[in-house]
Amino acid sequence: MKTYYSVLMLSSVLLLSACGSDSDSTTDVGQFSLGVSDAPMVGVSRLGLVMNELVMTDAKGEIHRYSLQHREFNLLDYQGMNRHLAIDNIDLPVGQYHNVHVTIDQGDGNQGCYVEDGQGRHSLQVENGYLPIDDVQIIANRERVMTLEINLFRGLLMEQEQYQLRHRAMWSVDNSQMGHLIGEVDPQWVASCEMDYADLTPVGGEFYHLAYLYPDSVTSIDQMADMGTTPPTGLTAPLSVSRLLQTTDGDWYFAMGYLPEGNYRVGYSCLGHLDDPILDDISAGPFVMYKDADTITIESGPLGGQQTIHECGNGNGGHHEGHGGHGG
Template identity: 65%
Template structure:
């Protein structure tokens, strides 16, 4: 009996007997490797003094466990990063299929800016080029599991990472992190107006030009237990103090209530500090020992919980709070469907 092999368009191989009265057909299905889905979003913390942080993204690059590099074209995706603050995020990659396994050395390439093309920053002095370290936005390692959708959000803390040098802005990696949306939460802060008034009165001799103090919330890891261990934004701090994990400006709503938000924080324990002297805190230099910056209040510890599906909101009252006003934020993030409010109340004396 002679055997002929024919390939069908449906990717199924057909084996049939030819030249014989008895036809025999055997089908063998082609092996299809299982896959999972991956999404990536980006968010940032608010920043005073700049109106646009223009991003131009080239591609998402990932390396699997076998050393194979995977690329996903972002087609020069362009957007203003400041449009996606706090709990808001911009979807960069939407539900793409990837083979199963571990992925590392992942990053998004960006087009370096010269003030005309590529990434840029607009402030009160005009438009400036934005240079991002290594031309990349790093993404944490992740694992693709069969039948699961992995959603990661990249958070950029502009206050800690963005600096102005020699006519252009620089964005460093030290102020970036990414988190699986199943294991993160959001912090909403309500600020006691008496804290605001007391800080401005105490440091009236340090009133900035224009008369507007920069009220800032500083978030520290749980090993910080008191205000003496809280340092400003800087590089290479001494062992006795700890750098903030995140920094966010405090905003005032139309009714005069002060509040702040920090989004996409890995679940865990933290501590909150407050100062009205953010205008004296340069992200690179030591402004506590060689400058005039002072941390005014220790607002106590806070636990960020992810909840059942990620994205739980935790409300923290600084002092006596402000009566429940925290900006009326709504949850906008991937992979979460429920939120829960937890109130943490601290009324420590300032240092």
């Protein structure tokens, strides 16, 4: 009940701040909602985002600002197909908006955005001080619902004793035009990868099993780059990276949420601990993409958010705890 109440309170504040637009007619306004989600991450226990304002520029060049009251939430609580409803059904004048973004309170070590890991709490600086959102078209008496996806594996970096969050790992999507992906991973892939690269076992003995999502322009494993910011010639960087999870029975799977509908290709490796988000580790380092999990088509379905199940290799028998099962 507390969470629901806080969302209602935030909506009321936003509605009040939106008052004073050029038109008082309900036929000249539509509604806008924005959720925020991320992909599962390792090595980080909490990521506090503090949102300041929603900023939008209309077709006349006028800037609209809506206060988010410096609300804080832990991004790691909203992974895969879950999302934090940061903006709930606010009224906006009808029209096309560009340069849409959410400003955040940069971390300074005491206040603002932060990251907690095994070494304590660190300040978090978001690139240019804002989270980018795609252009938005508001239609009279209709609600536009979008989600901002933040892929922490690709975008979260530690530099000079503080964390940085880069825009290259973010995208936003209209919820009516996106779908979710569940990957069921062949357990033999996992076992074979760990055996083949036993000499690269990380400290602590636990491999980092990752799934990599590529555009459909990638047609083979030889074209799959790692997370480095500058992929080698002929290789393509992943669009998203997600940690493999295990069910209580030990079955391997992964989840990627809020993907724009379209065609993709999936890769797998157990050597995620060797994949630096900046460096090229696939041609100049020890990282190897282990398996090509073939192509996948993400469809939105009639209402958006359709769940697609993809078997990697022989799959795992249809097990993906907490994310539902196969449809009938």
